[in-house]
Amino acid sequence: MDIKKVAIIGGGTAGWLAANHLGKALCNKDDISITLIESPDVPPIGVGEGTVPDIKKTLLSFGISETDFIRECDATFKQSIKFVNWMDKKEHGENNFFHHLFDVPLRNEANLLTSHWLSEKKDVCCYAEMLSSQHKICEEGLAPKSITTPEYQGDLAYAYHLNAAKFAKLLASNAKSKYFVKHLLANITGVNLSEDGSIFSLTTDSQGELEFDFYIDCSGFDSILINKALKVPFKDVSKTLLVNRALVVQVPTAADAEIPPYTVATAHQAGWIWDIALSSRRGVGLVYSSSHMSDEEAEEKLDNYLGESKQNLTYRTIPMKIGYREKFWHKNCVALGLAQGFLEPLEATSILLTDFSAEILAQRFPSSTAQLAQLEKRFNHSMVYAWDRVVDFIKLHYCISDRTDSEFWVDNKKSATIPMSLQEKLALWESYIPISDDFFSHFEVFFLENFLFVLYGMGFKTKLKNDRLPVCKTSLAMINQRKEITNHLQKMLPRHRDLLDTIKQFGLQSL
DSSP states (O other), rough: OOEEEEEEEEOHHHHHHHHHHHHHHTTTTTOOEEEEOSSOOOHHHOOOOOTTHHHHHHHHTTOOOOOHHHHTTOOOOEEEEESSOOOOOHHHGOOOOEEEOOOOOOOHHHHHHHHHHHHTTTTOOOOHHHHHHHHHHHHBBOOSSOOSSSSTTTSSSSSSEEEHHHHHHHHHHHHHHOOOOOOEEEEEEEEEOOOOTEEEEEEEESSEEESSEEEEEGGGGOOOIIITTTTEEEOOTTTSSSOOEEEEEEOOOOOOOOSSSSSSEEETEEEEEEEEEOSSSEEEEEEEEEETTTTTHHHHHHHHHHHGGGGGGOOOOEEEEOOOSOEETTTTTTGGGGEEOOOOOOGHHHHHHHHHHHHHHHHHSBBGGHHHHHHHHHHHHHHHHHHHHHHHHHHHHHHHOOSSSSSSHHHHTTTTOOOOOHHHHHHHHHTSSGGGGGGOOOOOSHHHHHHHHHHTTTTTTOOOOOHHHHHHHHHHHHHHHHHHHHHHHHHHHHBHHHHHHHHHHHHOOOO
16 A cells, blocks of 8 residues: 555654654655644643754754744754763862863864873863864853854854744744645544554544554654554663653743853752753753652752742653653554653753654655565664664763762662663773774764763773874864964854844844
């Protein structure tokens, strides 16, 4: 049978990202229809407000204006994640932070500079500052571009912070107007299976029975298709990633308040706190392990973090089931977004994996049921690998920390909680600086540069040979050139809020 009718179950960021990816890929096929079915009674989670630079490519491919995106989604520029207190305070004092920057040097330069830093780090700047001018630009609160720079281009690499609810609305408008995606409001009351175990139709409360050829489950944590109907097992990784709850709140800010051009991730005794600044508010969330901190302690910790800005705000508690489906594609159904699984908010992995998965699905979307088995095997193999590598990267932040002030940090360093794939890499990197060959798959998601910033931002000890003099001479020239570039950028780049205000007034130059 040909696949002509596609259903996406669930809206939000995941559903509408899928709608745009599939709409763009299938828009030239007149006989294919895409319908997104969204419950009018289930509010979105709405805390996924951080992205990575790949989102620019996605928005551009959808034909969405960057100016419109910034104006309509309260978007701000994100150039880094600033990790605060992830190392032992006694050893590092007030400067207890490091940046995971988005703007990186060429890989051969990164290797040379890393060698130089490991040899001379007692006498030079912090690791991120050596590698990229973006460190100082972030610390000074500057934007990654100027108003004369065209849309989706910049003097430095960047992503965004955004209002998730408004982002979903923008994506919805784009999918419906450009790709003619149909939008139905209805609750799914039943899922009807064929004899072979595939989905035959859906029963709804307001639209009757709806029959499609292919189904995409974007129904969030409920996972009403992949979990409740198809009963695909869940792989729990909570013994590796120990946090499992979050307290979230939106904090109003003054119209002239400074906007940090980065996410702040502040570690505490049993997890960490995210702090994301939009143009008129901050999204703040305390992530913690309920095995290491009580709910009352978590609330008190968030109270102390917010201080006077807490006012009369009410916290929302979000339980987090940490893990992912053993299969993401089963029969004629693919899960995306939170229906696939959830690890934790660190490094903005939720939107990243949703966008990544939806694009891969769109690139190899089945045209007939005869292709399902082959494509299912390919998709599952690729995506399980990707999720496992993301688990490795998130765990890295915890297991190489030198904090021992609580059981949470001690437990994170126990070998039983560290995946063997990560243990093997860390053992290798004790003697060798990471290189691109250590990340040999297109499905890694996080690559060499990401690991370098976290490893050496946290002071990972790689033992080098003594013959570093030729490397150092070359590195010094690179460092001097970096200083010149930094000085130039400091003079020309505007304050972050100033640029956002100018964009809202005049807009950016279209490509």
